[in-house]
Amino acid sequence: MKRDRVHNADPMDQLEEGRRRVVIEGVSPEIDAGRFPIKRVVGEKVVVEADIFTDGHDAISCALKYRSEDGPGWLEVPMESLANDRWRGEFVVAETGRYRYTLEAWVDRFQSWRQGFVKKVDAGQDVAVDCLVGAELIEAAATRAGKEDQAELRAYATALRARAGDEIERAVEEELARLMEKYPDRRFATTYGKELVVAVDRAKARFSSWYEMFPRSSAAEPGRHGTFQDCEKRLPYISAMGFDVLYLASIHPIGRSFRKGKNNTLTAGPGDPGSPWAIGAEEGGHKSIHPQLGTVEDFRRFVAAARGYGLEIALDIAFQCTPDHPYVREHPEWFRRRPDGTIQYAENPPKKYQDIYPLDFETEHWRDLWHELKSVLQFWIEQGIRIFRVDNPHTKPLAFWEWLIGEIKAEHPDVLFLSEAFTRPKVMYRLAKLGFTQSYTYFAWRNTKWELTQYFTELTQTQVREYFRANLWPNTPDILTEYLQLGGRPAFMARLALAATLGASYGIYGPAFELCESRPRETGSEEYLDSEKYEIKHWDIERPDSLKDFIGVVNRIRRDNPALHSDLSLRFHPVDNDHLICYSKQTEDLSNVIVVVVNLDPHHTQSGWVDLSPEAFRLDPHAPFQVQDLITGARYLWQVGRNYVELNPHSCPAHIFRLRRRIRSEKDFDYFM
């Protein structure tokens, strides 16, 4: 009995053209069989590899094809053969948007002929017939050739038919091979079938320094609700620290029903401002601004002012509503109704969050809901916003985000999305795959050398690197880690140095961070005592123990050293003390090499021997080199192999070395000789 077939190659397809002899498989990068794009920023390379081979011993040629979805058509570069049937090609993505790439390969009869011909000539064999075979191949190419090359090809063919001794030499010369390569016979070429996609972002998608603040806590004097004007006055301070993204905690009107009081208590006092993430009140919802912060016009002015300080504003997107949100009244069909007629509030049994009504993504009116939420982003894009930090995306359907981000980026390829999903790894990775530009990570909870090495090796040296761009936060308004609670100022410095050098993108929640705020609500809790989420704070940003100058130095080092603008080159190096971690980043041409050593013990001086292999930076194993600590300016003479380091966390727990390759010796001076 005959069976129908689905995934196995259809024999009828094979009977359509059985002469496609080349196989293309094992293509990388390729995410989930091409289901998702890889990510790049403008100017980056896409290096594509594949296993490509044919039966028998014939030579093959392979082409990497690529195009911008906005561009006129396919471009093509030849691939080169590596070992073991692996081929490689590369192209550069020049503009934001989406590119595609695919592969094509074919049996190259001229190359096959040429290789055999050379061997026969070398072996002194009679090549009379081979000359005729070669001439036929060249003549066939001439019929495919452009006018400018036809005559030259025909001359080669004629000479080969004549087969004088030196014409045999001509038959295998490079010029002929180059010409033949221009006019290959691709009738039976194998195409890869799939077109793979590259999502190309602007540079900030890869390299960004974030500062998070609560606008309402920006007033110069205690007790007053801050405004966008107050925020504007804070800009020079933030800019001086070297940040380039200013992320504002949610700025919408705050609900009154079930409003939370200080320290997340269930009942608010009359003066309590509520959590900014309890979105929606009589004054409006997701397209409105909390009246005490200012108007939409104030906001636009503030966004422009920030731009003047090199700061781009990132807005918080939290798709949830208070019972007072206009949606509850206008679109009750977007919420789940319980059998008693009430609306289902958020819960994680036995915990209840009665101040929050989650949107019901299983409503029959989900299409209207999706479009409305899209219009929220569009509204803020119209106000000049191009970066969204998305709150808890993992509690809304994954398909919704893929659609939403796809829709927005099709219109505005410069928009960036940061996923705030602190959840299970596969969910976090899926959100990145489906379109989020950057992602929060587990960095806050990775403190030991082993943990950091494992995690950042996974993020930067596996396929994850193709779609997941880490954004490292040592703290957030919700996360004050035990390490920061117990480690004091050295812990804050160490975690900042780690975040800023392990991650091309990182951020801090300030001024809590630079002021080393470390008191938890209670022992064992990661929440801040008197958290800014539930009250207006007044921060003394000029306190002499502030880390603002240290942060400024580190951000300047980041800006000046392109090695730190990407995570792909990250490599860890052995140190014989587990309290010390050492890693490096480098530009592809090795013109900028950064080696970082951090003392992970915030209490004690630690010392040890860092082991640098010569392969790591293509170092001359016999020549010493200089490393300069870019934080202190101090220079050290190092060598390939073991080098001593010692870090007192109470002065500075980190070295950020720049490797300077060239050490002059007596031979560099005229008087030597």
Next chain:
Amino acid sequence: MKRDRVHNADPMDQLEEGRRRVVIEGVSPEIDAGRFPIKRVVGEKVVVEADIFTDGHDAISCALKYRSEDGPGWLEVPMESLANDRWRGEFVVAETGRYRYTLEAWVDRFQSWRQGFVKKVDAGQDVAVDCLVGAELIEAAATRAGKEDQAELRAYATALRARAGDEIERAVEEELARLMEKYPDRRFATTYGKELVVAVDRAKARFSSWYEMFPRSSAAEPGRHGTFQDCEKRLPYISAMGFDVLYLASIHPIGRSFRKGKNNTLTAGPGDPGSPWAIGAEEGGHKSIHPQLGTVEDFRRFVAAARGYGLEIALDIAFQCTPDHPYVREHPEWFRRRPDGTIQYAENPPKKYQDIYPLDFETEHWRDLWHELKSVLQFWIEQGIRIFRVDNPHTKPLAFWEWLIGEIKAEHPDVLFLSEAFTRPKVMYRLAKLGFTQSYTYFAWRNTKWELTQYFTELTQTQVREYFRANLWPNTPDILTEYLQLGGRPAFMARLALAATLGASYGIYGPAFELCESRPRETGSEEYLDSEKYEIKHWDIERPDSLKDFIGVVNRIRRDNPALHSDLSLRFHPVDNDHLICYSKQTEDLSNVIVVVVNLDPHHTQSGWVDLSPEAFRLDPHAPFQVQDLITGARYLWQVGRNYVELNPHSCPAHIFRLRRRIRSEKDFDYFM
């Protein structure tokens, strides 16, 4: 500007049904995104895993769906949740042919409700409304339920609405959960999309013991050309060694043009019989039998006789022709013609093989050619053949084999194909993926512990195991390795023990192997001196130093121990001497555990300590156990951890231990107490 999208999820699809909240990804096994089937034999399990998750905290349910392509429809088993969003399910393939499997998963609202409900009840919260929510879910299930369960479900719902104290208990009892599981709400279930294929073979595809012989060398007296009748007389001898596949070197008429003489010399003497792989003469081609062997009727009789000895005949398929082959005359269009009008002979410049005309798979008449070659297999299938050993498949187009094997197996799912491709790894793997049942390997050239461990770990512990079934040959008519040339009888014994226990399928070319034939044509060559390929040999199979009895013992051990019928459980164990290799195989239930130790040094006695971890066989770390050498019968008392072994290659270079778990102690006897 809007852009069109190809591979990224189509937003319009998402707008068709946005409530499919579950994601299925990372499915294994899945070869090249489902392009190729995985392989199993009848009765084996298919264990399927996948990453399955949804947004938020809802419970999900996942089903593994499978069906025989010949069966009536889909069957389904629930999958179970492992750690980290990984799910697993399994099914058994019961018949040869092709199966398909795919996945489906959905948010399970009842389970989600039940989990929250229990937590709320435990926390002493008011669950009045929750009871109503649960009742609604149960009532909805009742409408989906079969008649036999509707009343019971409605009773549960009614009780829950009444919400007496013990009804709350009933609401979460297992019986209700079980009932609800029968009638899930799968309106918004996510289907995986792809149907993956399992190619199911009969058991011999996985476990087979091959013996290769040249039929023409089977005559009882020297100098006479053997016949199928002579072959028949050889059957008891081969059967006594315990083989179950008898593979015959090519049996077709042999060409006369450019016939090769002894030791592959260019000119044959009048008595030289030629190479059996120079196929085609006046007497016929691929559907004919060399007249001196007998007739087709003789052949059929021989095949039947072999069956009586438990031996299945495997036929050699070599798609190449001599200049005398009928195809050359009848179908000149299937050969490549050179510009001088001659037909292109085989060459690998500067080497020429003028006795062979390769078929031109790039001919415009390739369709006719493919169909003719298929008819060759059909012809031999009609003569009772179900196993083909394919000569050099890597020199014919890969697409051709995929088509051919697909066509044949669709009609005859019991046919097996062995790929004789000694070529680059990716080509060998591709041939296995596209349909070859078994494959020759690099085993012959893997001699050291490191080489064997690396290679067999790749074959058995990576994805390769899903499609590549190794068949290990210590020798072939073309391969007499240096190890065998130099190692003498101990080398033949060691390589046989390795092949027969590392590989569930293995084979030898005899009688050269059991007679330890080790003379190369010249130093540095892997060809036999006076190779059987070019002359008729007479083997003294009763020589007292023959390995036939040893081979018989090893094949009996193979037959009696199901652990050796598969390669998937293969694990290597440390030995503190690099000349000794130790590995084990076991059945899934551990009722049969085999531990093999081989001395790889054919010259000297080697001893060392084998290290067995308790995890390897779920051993009691404190109890000794017995191992019995199945070759000698000797028993040893071993323990978890280090055990001493010593092997003198001149008596026997291998232990094949069966592990016997239970050692009785005084507590097992009545008089203890």
